[in-house]
Amino acid sequence: MIDLRIDEIVEAVGGALVGTPDCGLLVVGGDVHTDSRKVVPGSIFFALPGELTDGHLFVQAAVDAGAALLVVEREQPVSVPQIVVADGLLALSSLARVVVSRVRSSGDLKVVAVTGSNGKTTTKNMLWAILADQGSTVAPLGSFNNEVGAPISMLGITESTRFLVVEMGADAIGDITKLVSIAKPDVGIVLTVGLAHVGKFGSPEVTQLAKSEMVRDLPPTSFAVLNADDGRVSRMAELTSAQLCWFGLDASADVRAIDVDTTVDGTSFTLLVDGYSHSVQLRILGEHHVTNALAAIAATRALGIDVAAAVRALETMTRAERWRMEVMENPDGVVIINDAYNASPDSMAAALKTLAQVTGPERRSFAVLGEMAELGDYANEEHDRMGRLAVRLNVKQLVVVGHNARHIHNAAGLEGSWDGESILVDTVDEAYDVLHGRLRKGDVVLVKSSNSAGLRFLGDRLAGITT
Known part of the structure; x- marks a missing residue:
């Protein structure tokens, strides 16, 4: 500070x-x-x-x-x-507002804020990687994105800070508005509107309203960076007076990706922007992270940072974040994809599709799935959908952990003529015992759940990491 x-x-x-x-x-x-x-x-x-x-x-x-x-x-x-x-919480926000305002008035501080149902932390880390090469950058560690964590992150700046990256989450309508009023972003990013935390908001429409707060109060001098592939996000263009910048796979996007390909070694795509074409090789796994990369490139481009420099920075990243599509190989030659820090229907579907893409006919695929929390009335339906998707993607072995995730197992059994390809266990230890006796060299194992299910530690254990 x-x-x-x-x-x-x-x-x-x-x-x-x-x-x-x-x-x-x-x-x-x-x-x-x-x-x-x-x-x-x-x-x-x-x-x-x-x-x-x-x-x-x-x-x-x-x-x-x-x-x-x-x-x-x-x-x-x-x-x-x-x-x-x-009110201590209000005092914390007030101090952050004063500090950000003072640094902005006395220096060259630029603020980038990011929100969305999925991808906030990965995009924040990508922004950090790009901006840190350009000047002193402050960004939160982990998912410090709520009414406490975000102001504390803002208070980490000093007079020499050139860039502040703020991740903004929401538990209720008005939360992001408060954070925007403190940080006053020069660039506001909205990634997606999905079912993550829909149990808190009640419906995707209310989630959309909450996320739109990122761009509603931006002035004409700021930039609203919006996902052209997400209809709920694209409609936010009508709500802002900020300058618009679009990212995505859609042909209308200002910052666009084509020829996306995923292997166990990473994700590649061709970047199209400003008449510029560049082959990008991310070491981060998963097509869904292409969206995050495009958002980071679009945001830093709005700040005047050279696109080629942004690409070089992204290509140096070895992982999105601890326990987020983190690829490890254990001593027996089994590849573990540990993505169990958080989970929503969108992110679990993306992770399962990535598993199918990187496995191929020469490898066996295993998916160890736990509960997706905070889905409210959508919980049974969405867990059911994940079980059916696993079957359709031809996952060879499904291990479902915990009573709250049981609908994944039940749906997998109903989807096809499976006989033992899906196993339901009560605990992480039981899941480890099942896998330990079945895995062999060349297998690929996805471990995916919400943080509360504790499967991230199972992923570490399968990889031979002691935590």
Whole structure:
């Protein structure tokens, strides 16, 4: 974070300074945390109340770790300077807004924000790879994209930061609007509108409304980067006054891909943009990541970055993110595709299609599938659809893990004349035992589920990685 005096922070968060500390004391570039375990000397600790616990219970731990300043909703019996606010979450957002505004006014900061039902984190990492070659870049680690994580990511900038990449998720209508009002993006990207987290929103139409908040308030000087292949996203063009830039496979896209091909070594395509044609070889697996790459190229092109430089940066990426289409080969020569950090119907279908593409007739394909969470009333239908898709793609062996994923197994059995090609187990350990006795050199295993199912650790175990 930039250096700020305590009185400046008090004004930014709209709080009251407790005790008689020196208001002019400089908080020098301190990190901002809501988790006391991450606090280091000089950090600012926000004690936020939550559904499961209360950050005020960990104030002493933060002080012991070296916190230089506390932001709390009720005064704490500690000697460290503290600012008491009415709403800690609102105070966090307010501080982020002030910091982003100050850096923007004093430097050359450009902000790129990305949202979508699928692909946010991969696209964020692709943007990071491109922009970091051009100047000091700040982007969140992992999926820091909610009302807490996104402002904390924004607070990581300093006066020397040239690019800020913000991933924006939503649990409710209005969430992205709030984040956009803080970051004021120069480029706003919308990737897809699908069934991910539809249990929270109730329908894809409400999800579309939530994601459209990314571009609704962008000024004419900003760019709205939209997916030409997604009808719900393309309709957002009517809602924004920003300059439009389209990406996708559709012939109308400004940044377009043709001749897409996927092998176990990566994904290739021909990029068409501004009369420019270039062969691109991503080391990241899966046709669906072509969409993410096009979005990143379109966004950085809007910032004036050379397309060839963007392509070179993307080609150096070895993986999208830990546990996202992460390809590993175990000592026995079995290829593991570990994609079990998150799952939605769209991403699971894409992963299954990738498995079929990279396996070919000379290899055996295994799909280990767990629950896709947060689907609400769509859960049974969408799990059923995944089971039928696995059969149609000729997956040789399906292992379904957990009661909540059982409809995948049931549907696979109903789809064709399978006899033992689908196995339902209750636990990750049972799945490992089934696979351990069947896998041989050359097999390709996809492991796919939502994070809550815990299959990502099964993928590591099959690859011989101890976590």
